[in-house]
Amino acid sequence: MTAVDASVFEGSFWRDPYPAYERLRAQAPVREVALPRGGTTWLVTRYDDVRAAFTDPRLVKDHRATLPPEVRAQAPRLPGPFGSMMILLDPPDHTRLRRLVSRAFTARRTAELRPRIEALAAALLDAVPETEPVDLLAGYAVPLPMAVICELLGVPDTDRDAFGTWSRALVDDQDDVDEQQATAGLAQYLYALVETKRRAPDGALISALVEVSEAGDQLSTEEVVAMGVLLLIAGHETTANLIGNAVLGVATDAALREHLLADPQRIPAAVEEFLRWDGPVHNAPLRFAAEDVEYSGTTIPAGSVVTLSVGAANRDPGRFDRPELLDPDRETGGHLAFGHGLHYCLGAPLARLEGEVALRSLLDRFPDLRLAVPPEELRHRRSVLVHALETLPVVLRPEAAG
Ligand code: HEM
Numbered sequence: 001m002t003a004v005d006a007s008v009f010e011g012s013f014w015r016d017p018y019p020a021y022e023r024l025r026a027q028a029p030v031r032e033v034a035l036p037r038g039g040t041t042w043l044v045t046r047y048d049d050v051r052a053a054f055t056d057p058r059l060v061k062d063h064r065a066t067l068p069p070e071v072r073a074q075a076p077r078l079p080g081p082f083g084s085m086m087i088l089l090d091p092p093d094h095t096r097l098r099r100l101v102s103r104a105f106t107a108r109r110t111a112e113l114r115p116r117i118e119a120l121a122a123a124l125l126d127a128v129p130e131t132e133p134v135d136l137l138a139g140y141a142v143p144l145p146m147a148v149i150c151e152l153l154g155v156p157d158t159d160r161d162a163f164g165t166w167s168r169a170l171v172d173d174q175d176d177v178d179e180q181q182a183t184a185g186l187a188q189y190l191y192a193l194v195e196t197k198r199r200a201p202d203g204a205l206i207s208a209l210v211e212v213s214e215a216g217d218q219l220s221t222e223e224v225v226a227m228g229v230l231l232l233i234a235g236h237e238t239t240a241n242l243i244g245n246a247v248l249g250v251a252t253d254a255a256l257r258e259h260l261l262a263d264p265q266r267i268p269a270a271v272e273e274f275l276r277w278d279g280p281v282h283n284a285p286l287r288f289a290a291e292d293v294e295y296s297g298t299t300i301p302a303g304s305v306v307t308l309s310v311g312a313a314n315r316d317p318g319r320f321d322r323p324e325l326l327d328p329d330r331e332t333g334g335h336l337a338f339g340h341g342l343h344y345c346l347g348a349p350l351a352r353l354e355g356e357v358a359l360r361s362l363l364d365r366f367p368d369l370r371l372a373v374p375p376e377e378l379r380h381r382r383s384v385l386v387h388a389l390e391t392l393p394v395v396l397r398p399e400a401a402g
Pocket of ligand 1: 086087088098105149230231234235236238239242279280281284285286310336337338339340342343344345346347348350351352
């Protein structure tokens with residue numbers, strides 16, 4: 001079984017990746033598979049392997065660590081500012097960059113944002129039609145986290161549409177999108193924004209990073225740009241789909257809706273279970289094997305690309321009892337939706353808070369919301385990284401729609 005498996009990322013996978021994950025976990029838990037945009041990756045699918053691999057120092061983020069030492073020193077990072085994103089780096093660069101931003105995302109700082117997130121959610125819900133079908137992804141799930149992360153970073157309202165288009169082009173695996181154009185667009189935008197903040201500081205996070213970069217040699221302009229791009233993409237593509245997948249859950253499952261309406265204190269635990277059961281990030285961004293690495297009896301050769309499938313791990317029956325069931329009362333401790341180890345999601349407290357506020361505000365106002373189309377008509381995005389709907393047509397007040 002040495003040939004590359006070209007049957008994983010195709011067909012019904014985008015809609016429902018879980019049968020493919022189940023097959024791999026049982027039959028080939030460490031498998032080289034074809035990627036939709038070319039190339040291959042070794043996909044790791046069992047919970048114990050994925051968790052161990054997240055802290056395995058032989059699996060690195062910076063591809064240069066896989067090169068022979070004599071070439072490594074001269075090898076460039078990825079071109080442009082993206083090579084300076086901390087999610088693509090290893091210590092000590094990763095450690096230095098993460099320390100600079102981690103204070104802005106602690107649980108305590110995040111909790112202070114609750115009233116603002118509630119106000120943003122309320123304003124979005126004020127604007128959506130109540131008795132005719134509305135796409136709650138475009139009208140609610142996407143703009144809410146986008147507004148939050150843009151306010152934190154200091155990105156003006158007027159620039160958000162262009163930004164959303166670029167970010168999507170980078171996250172999706174469509175053949176018809178120009179990834180290079182999106183990369184260039186984003187980089188250019190962030191360089192211009194950094195210049196604006198230099199001239200007119202506003203106290204938001206990008207401004208603060210610009211000040212750090214001016215105070216010494218701790219942070220280059222390129223690194224500020226890279227951090228801005230990373231936080232903008234990671235801060236909304238993910239949480240938007242947590243909200244989208246969770247709203248789909250409550251719109252289609254009357255018992256779950258009743259359970260949460262009976263006691264809204266259950267919502268945070270339900271958000272945690274949504275993260276485990278159908279978290280928005282189902283495969284962590286790429287890693288590289290710096291040397292031969294063995295998991296579940298299979299050797300991943302040095303130099304290979306490795307993908308840790310958190311979506312597969314979170315449905316491993318070896319770790320979670322009847323994993324295919326969405327059980328809002330389940331003990332979800334140890335799920336890997338936010339990763340594990342050094343690169344553990346910086347925005348986890350923010351994502352949890354946004355998910356909770358989004359679901360609570362929606363159910364509070366529209367307890368009877370329903371899907372506006374049969375579930376089999378829903379379409380999903382073609383993305384190895386995120387499990388995400390294209391649109392989410394919902395009727396908020398079906399009783400008034402007649
Ligand atoms: C890293 C998932 C929301 C910022 C990660 C990783 C995962 C993840 C799996 C680890 C990647 C790896 O090990 O390769 C999620 C999910 C989210 C979410 C499921 C929503 C439900 C957010 C938000 C932010 C954010 C709101 C905004 C601040 C980041 C950053 C990293 C990261 C900056 C890289 C950390 C590092 O390299 O040290 N996220 N994320 N994420 N996430 Fe999130």
